[in-house]
Amino acid sequence: MNIFFIARRDLAAMLGRPALYLITAFFLLATGLFFYLTLSIDRTATLSRVFLGAAVVLLFVAPVLTMRLLSEEARSGTLELILTAPVRTWELVAGKFLAAWAGFGLMLAPTVVYLLLLVYLDRPDIPVILSGYLGLMLVAALLLSFGLLASAVSSSAAASAALGILFSAGAWVLGGLTLVSDNGIGRFLRYLAIQSHFVDFLDGLISLNNVVYFFSGTFFALYLTVQLLHYRRQV
Amino acid sequence: MAGWPRLLRSRRLQGLLWTGGSVLSVGSILLYLAQPVWTTGRLAGFWAGIVLLLTALWLRQITAPGMSTSTPRFLPPALTLLALLAALNALTYRYNPELDLTRARLFTLSEPTIQILQSIDQPVEVIGFFKRGDPRLSRARSLLERYCRYTGYLTYEFHDPTQKLALARSFELEGYGLVFVSGKNHYYTATVDEQGLTRAILHVTRARRKTVYFLTGHGERAIHAGDRSGYSTIRQVLEAENYIVRTVSLAKNSLPTDADLLVIAGARHPLPQSEAEQILAWMSTGGRLLVLVDPQDPLPLPELFRAYGLSLPDGFVVEDMNNALVTLGPHGLTPHQIIPMLTRYPPHEITYGLNGRQTFFPYARPVSIASESQSGYQATAILTTSPASWLETDTSLSEPEFTPGADRSGPFSLGVAVEDPATQTRLVVIGDTEFAANQHLTPHVANADLFVRVVNWLAEDDTVSQIPLRVEAAPPLTLAPDQQNLVLMVAVLLVPLLVVLTGAGVWWARR
Known part of the structure; x- marks a missing residue:
């Protein structure tokens, strides 16, 4: 149960730092504004705009959440300590990933207030909203694993955050290629884009393919992270 | 190194x-x-x-x-894993079970559509013309993707019409929409929903071409007459839409069995009893009928109109200057107040997507829904004039003038579509014949398009109307000012503030 031990340790460390609360407050301010706009401009009892906005904010927040996880330990020299400890590398990475994911879940938790407000004001389609939460958590998993990978590549926190943002934003904006053309390349790029798999969740549609997409992306990024650390251990 | x-x-x-x-x-x-x-x-x-x-x-x-400098040892297994995951993605892309959580089941195709898709046995190509970022583009894409799961014959592609001008022109496309091509048939639709798409597929794959009969023998408009008041253009337009267009005289023959639709385009004389009875019998068993009646002409089937609760008052509709057709004559711009011009239409399958396009009706009479449907059929106005219009009852006047008491003020309905869900009978009555005459079917007005839409709706298979129209009926949410303030206070101020305070607490405790 090394994974959960590491996850708990890292989560506790995260919760002990005021920085997390500032990031969370910023995140919730943004989602709150999106929520207010949904009600006052779109006039619909949905949270899809909130989730879409949250995902865009997350592109920048996720790498910041993960930037310290590995690069900080590398810089302070504790990474060597951990790497030589009787902990398998994949346990370390999985633990850190879970900590970051749970951390984001905690950041997102206060948005349940929006759902309660919607129930109070109107008759929202609750299963659709829950599907949106699921989609956002999957996007978060993918972006956090990207961030973790970036964090393993570089030993500087700032550089790994920048690299993570670049990864994530790159994978996101591929979605802008919706009408480049419908030839093979266009379809392939659209398939790679995060956006095109995320929007179905917002509309209340859960498809196996979309879940598989997020799972594969997250798994592969975590795998690469483990292998990079291994590689470091050897050289 | x-x-x-x-x-x-x-x-x-x-x-x-x-x-x-x-x-x-x-x-x-x-x-x-x-x-x-x-x-x-x-x-x-x-x-x-x-x-x-x-x-x-x-x-x-x-x-x-x-x-x-050697290749890291993890690269080969990483590439293998990548290939495995790619295969998994490709597999689920092809076989993709879905869970539709929406209340209105927005993503579940209806049974009629699935049956139609499974019965397709010839290639159907869909070419979509939308500008980037048009919400209809993603809607069409996701619908077509779903359609493709039930048939291997359907392919689709999307283009920006401003970039593929020649291609768009080859389909005589005006504006945006989807063109369905199968063999020699093609069909255009701007309706991006399940009904619209399924209707289009049916239209191009249908083995049998539908036949439209125009009744003759009572002074109706002639579909072979090429003069200004003839209907030869409308015949050509319908033929281009894959219809067989014929005339029929019920004095000598009975109604042909292959008739999908009968049109009575302006009968000047009343119909003899025997002919009327034939049409009435047909209409009671799911017949489809289009009746165009001018002011002052006798009503061709008064008992049918009565049975469907329609009334056609005498007189003609006069519009105010702003809603009448304006032409450029020798004396400058001249409004023709007896030619109502419409650009907004009541919601109905026939008028879907027609808003903003002009139709005009020279010298038209109102068709009103006298009584609400008492026996289960639905009567819907499809053409309505402005509230400023009025009904001139004195047809002898050279210059129409509103006479309070005698003349009624608008709005009036110029066309009504009736549908009886029990028998699948459909009837459209329009209080004008001139709007579809050769001289008025110019490209920049939608008169011909309206006629085709009416014919399409009337000749439609029953299957399409069984597909539920999936619009989310949720009315827009209106918040009272204090409710808006509540949302602003809680979501934008209170929640982030609480988090900041918690953070401050943590920081304080750690000091």
Whole structure:
């Protein structure tokens, strides 16, 4: 149960730092504004705009959440300590990933207030909203694993955050290629884009393919992270 | 490491690559976020930046002291894993079970559609013309993707009509929409929902062409007459829409069994009893009928109109200056108040997507729904004049003038569509015949389009009407000012503030 031990340790460390609360407050301010706009401009009892906005904010927040996880330990020299400890590398990475994911879940938790407000004001389609939460958590998993990978590549926190943002934003904006053309390349790029798999969740549609997409992306990024650390251990 | 040229090892080069790569890629992403369109320049910038960054990363790896230059050992298994995951994605892309959580079941195709798709036995190509970012584009794409799961014969592609002008023109396309092509048939629709798409597929794959009969023998408009008041253009338009157009005289023959639709386009004389009875019998068993009646003409089937609760008052509709057809004559712009012009239409399958396009009705009489449907059928006005219009009952006047008491004020309905769900009978009555005459079917007015839409709706298979119209009926949410304030206070102020306070508490405790 090394994974959960590491996850708990890292989560506790995260919760002990005021920085997390500032990031969370910023995140919730943004989602709150999106929520207010949904009600006052779109006039619909949905949270899809909130989730879409949250995902865009997350592109920048996720790498910041993960930037310290590995690069900080590398810089302070504790990474060597951990790497030589009787902990398998994949346990370390999985633990850190879970900590970051749970951390984001905690950041997102206060948005349940929006759902309660919607129930109070109107008759929202609750299963659709829950599907949106699921989609956002999957996007978060993918972006956090990207961030973790970036964090393993570089030993500087700032550089790994920048690299993570670049990864994530790159994978996101591929979605802008919706009408480049419908030839093979266009379809392939659209398939790679995060956006095109995320929007179905917002509309209340859960498809196996979309879940598989997020799972594969997250798994592969975590795998690469483990292998990079291994590689470091050897050289 | 000495093997590497000094230039490649130079920190300055690597720094340059890092900076250039970041500026290019981040810059193009920022430009995209500001205005979400991918131009070739931005796309090139983005990828060029990525290539520069990867080069910098690679140079750093291979030239860093103590780094091995051999391929890292994890690459082969990583590539294997990548291939496995790609295969898994490809598999679920093809076989993709879905869970539709929406209340209105927005993503579940209805049974009639699935049956129609499974019965297709010839290739159908769909070519969509939409501008980038048009919400109908993604809706059409996701619907067609779903359609393709039930048939291997359907393919689709999308184009920006402003870029593929020649292609769009080859389908005589005006505006945006989807063109369905199968064999020699093609069909255009701007209705991007399940009904519209299924209707289009049925239309192009139907083995049997539908037949429209125009009744003759009572002074009706002639479909072979090429003069200004003839209907030869409307015949050609219908033939282009894959209809067989014929005339029929019920004095000598009975109604042909292959009739999908009967049109009575302006009968000047009343119908003899025997003919009327034939049509009435047909209508009681799911017949489809279009009746066009001018002011002052006798009603061809008064008992039918009565049975469906329709009344056609005497007189003609006069519009105010702003809603009448205006022509440029020798004395400048002249409004023709007896020619109502419409640009907004009540919601109905026939008028779906027609808003904003002009139709006009020279010398038209109202068709009103006298009594609400008492026996289960639905009567819907499809053409309505402005509230400023009025009904001139004195047809002898040379210049119409509103006489309070005698003349009624509008709005009036000029056309009504009736549907009896029990028998699948459909009837459309329009209080004008001139609107579809040759001289008025110019490309910039939608009169011919309206006629085709009416015929399409009337001749439609029953299956299409069984497909539920899936519009989310949720009315817009209206918040009272205090409710808006509540949302603002809680979501934008209270929640973030509480988090900041918790953070401050943590910081305080740690001090």
